Amino acid sequence: MRLSGLCGVVVAGVLVLAAPGVAQADPFLGAPGLGDPYYPLDGNGGYDVGHYEIGIDYDPPTRHLAGSARIEARATQALRAFNLDFDGPEVRMVTVNGLPAAWDRNGEHELTITPSVPLLPGLPFVALVDYAGPARDEMGAGWTISPSGGAFVAGEPHSAATWYPLNDTPLDKATFTLHTTVPAEWEVMSNGRRTRNEVRGDKRIVSWESKHPVLGYLTTVAIDRFSFLEQQRPDGTPLLSAFAPQAEDNRETERRLPEILDFAESLYGPYPFDAAGGIYVDAELEISLETQTRPIYAPWTDLETVVHEIAHQWWGDAVSVRQWSDICLNECFASYTADYLWGERKEGVDVDAQYREKVAKYLDDPKFWSIPLDNPGAGREFTSVYYRGPLFLHALRKQLGDEVFFGAVKEFLRAHAYGNASMLEFRTFVQSKSGTDLTGFLRAWLDTEEPPADEYLFPGALRV
Known part of the structure; x- marks a missing residue:
């Protein structure tokens, strides 16, 4: 994600603790x-999603959204009830494995489902959720109404739950299919x-397929009177971009x-997906967002913003954080790519010289250094990673040398491709590539709330 005005239980095989304060007396209930550490009620325990198949019918004039979500998952424990994250329109019907299921909406975004027959650990199941009602305008935090009357979805760390039910956690990636029905004069991205784009009478039916696993906040739909730009990479990868009026x-x-x-690929290895493009909206968003394969761009987008969001296709999309406290992996790298x-x-x-000028400008400004890069704190995760993060990575590059630094980041991405990574894993990995002890360097740059000492601030060729 790039901000306006800045220069810069078991889930998916991972044991995760239940949210603090959440009672887990019943071992047959999936954790809510x-x-x-920042969003303890995000995601749900007891199952692992493999695929989402979402169908929506949206009418821009009335803002009526009707949806059907098919969730293919595997139980990781015995379940007599489990939760999905959903903050969208009214639920009309739920089934599990073809049988009617009871449901209850509770908390900020919990949809608790009780199957007719309890689910057994290790076995697959299919949940279907039908819902319909007025779509709320969640500008920059989910379903958003465009000036034209169309709509799109953008928001981090949350957005998906405003338009379909899911396991909304970085730890549960899944493949994704979307089928949409809109009035014939509207387009869908x-x-x-795109596997289907067909007009039948007064309706347009459009389908999209994501064959690589994707996180909820990285999924999107955009409905508008788009014009298009079609391009292609030399290897045949299709590039389809859309522009609101x-x-x-x-x-x-x-x-x-x-x-x-091509530029990002030279830095980080082969492009990790089978399609690319961009969706340029005309709503007054404060963010642009790295929605997978096809970022959402605000009207103020410039070249550096596109470079930033494309870098996220490696850092954030193909390799995602384990927890939101690891956000530097996403934003520090995207910002360094675009800004340096x-x-x-x-x-x-x-x-x-750019680095030295930035350090000189802010060296005596306590506010600039007041938010650490590793675990910046809930509500502060989208702050210092943009302006302090690139400085850290440039200093690390000078500490390691270009050959080691760029080789290491490519290797780290390969090792975690289509999965998750943490700042702790990154710290351990770069230490393994260094001939010197990086403990002090990494602590000074990532954990403190003050400028690093000169030996860490000006390593190698940066010493003045």
Whole structure:
């Protein structure tokens, strides 16, 4: 995610503690949360989702949203009840394995489902949820109404639960299929590859397929009177981008997408997905967001923003955080890519000088250093990672040397491809690539609330 105005239980095989304060007296109830340190009630215990198949029918004039979610999962414990995360329209019907199921909506976003027959550990199950009603406008935090009357979805760390039920946690990636029905004059964009675009009478039916696993907040749907830009990479990867009526000014920037993908690929290894593009909306969003394969771009988008969101396709999408306290893995790398590496590699910028100037400007500003990069704190996760994160990575690069640094980040991405990683894993990994002890360096840059000592602030060629 890039902000306006900045320069810069068992789930998926991982044992996760239940949310603090959540009673777990009944061993046959799936936990209503997974204990993320920032969002303890996000996600649900007791099962692992493999695939979502979502169908929605949306009418822009009335803002009526009707949906059907098919959730294919595997129970990881015996379950007489389990939860989904859902904050969308009224639920009309739920079935589990073809049998009617009871349900209850509770808390901020809990949908508790009680199957007719308890679920057995290790066995697959299918839950179907039908829902319908007025779609709320959750500007920048989910389902958002466009100026044209269309709609799109964007928001981090939450957004998906506003339009379909899911296990909303970074720990449970799943493949994703979307079928949409809208009035014929409207177009639909989403993640992955478009597999159907057909007009029948006064309706348009559009389907999208994501064959690589994706997190909830990285899924999107966008409905508008789009114009399109179709491009292709030399290897045949299709690049489909869309522009809302008042977003045409961004077309020339998006024409550089093949170049940007090649650039990011040279840094981080092969592009991890089978499609790419961008969705340019014209709502006054404060963010642009790295929705998988096809980011959502706000009207203020510039070239650096596109570079930032494309870097996220590696850092954040293909490799995702384990917990939201690990957010530096996403934003520090995306910001460094856009704010330093693009200028250095493509425009000849002296990034060592850029680094020294930034340090000199903020060295005596306590506020600049007051939020640590590793575990910045709930509600502060989208702050210092943008402006302090690139400095950390440039200092780390100088500490390790270019050959070791760039080789290490590629290797780290390969090792965690299509899965999750933590800051602790990253720290341990880079230490294994260094011939010197990095304990002091990493602590100074990642854990403290003050500028690093000179020996860590100006390593290698950065010493002045």
